[in-house]
Amino acid sequence: MIIFGHRSTHLKSAQLRNVKCPNCETQDQMTASVYGRHVHIFWIPIFPAGKTGVFECQHCHKGFKKKGLGEDGKLAYKNFKSTVKTPLWKYSGLAIIALLICWGFYASKQKDNRVAELVKQPAMFDKYTFKTETGYFSTFKVVEVFQDSMYINYNNYETDRRTGVDDIDLKKNYSDEIYVLTNKDILSMHNRGDIEDIERK
Structure with missing residues (x-):
């Protein structure tokens, strides 16, 4: 059973303007999809572990990695990626851990008062x-x-x-x-x- 690992989820997709496909050179047909990685334990997300992009030309349907884009494509993707926010649920594991720690301190304090x-x-x-x-x-x-x-x-x-x-x-x-x-x-x-x-x- 895998209890610890990484997982990626789709965050947002958009068409990159003024970008040519490196394969067919068609302009304004390149789609960028941003995926957010997170560390999980028992499939509960603990904290984000970065973002990665996947690119596909809607005309020739060829896929690319970021390094396969031209400079215009990389700049357009950088601007798009800056608008993609990490969802709060990717921090849910940290929130659970923080709550457990707070509850532990509270329970310990209550026990100390009762014993006293x-x-x-x-x-x-x-x-x-x-x-x-x-x-x-x-x-x-x-x-x-x-x-x-x-x-x-x-x-x-x-x-x-x-x-x-x-x-x-x-x-x-x-x-x-x-x-x-x-x-x-x-x-x-x-x-x-x-x-x-x-x-x-």
């Missing part, structure tokens, strides 16, 4: 995803909440990827041993950026 609020008001059954001292990722669950601390069960496993947390978040992986974390401990973890997420049912 949940840290201040811990509740039973909260599940914390956090960075370990070794730089890996793991989880712990809140068993009971007190005024200034909480009881938790740690996950016995760690993962080197944030996205791998779901794979280790299994009931059998949590220790039966109870640990104590104070509210100050949790706030310190949050301030250091060690708390990645908090899930509350």
Whole structure:
């Protein structure tokens, strides 16, 4: 399956005035067609990649490349090409990428705000995803909440990827041993950026 490549689409055609056909020398019968190239991924245009011209004499029906035209033809084509605008849809891939980036920043900011609020008001059954001292990722669950601390069960496993947390978040992986974390401990973890997420049912 081709997921990346180039593609050309027809943009505009016009008859070039005061231009003779290099083959039959008939004047005012040369037609120029401008094609716009663009880079695509999964057939979604990402950005334009230039324009090219195709020429045909309507009298003798012979086709030419730009280099096959005379100087008058090249000048006429240059003037015509300057009037051909690149359609906005050829930038649609860039627009989608920009929107995804903006959405990612917004979603990240919303998550950070939610985590900041949940840290201040811990509740039973909260599940914390956090960075370990070794730089890996793991989880712990809140068993009971007190005024200034909480009881938790740690996950016995760690993962080197944030996205791998779901794979280790299994009931059998949590220790039966109870640990104590104070509210100050949790706030310190949050301030250091060690708390990645908090899930509350």
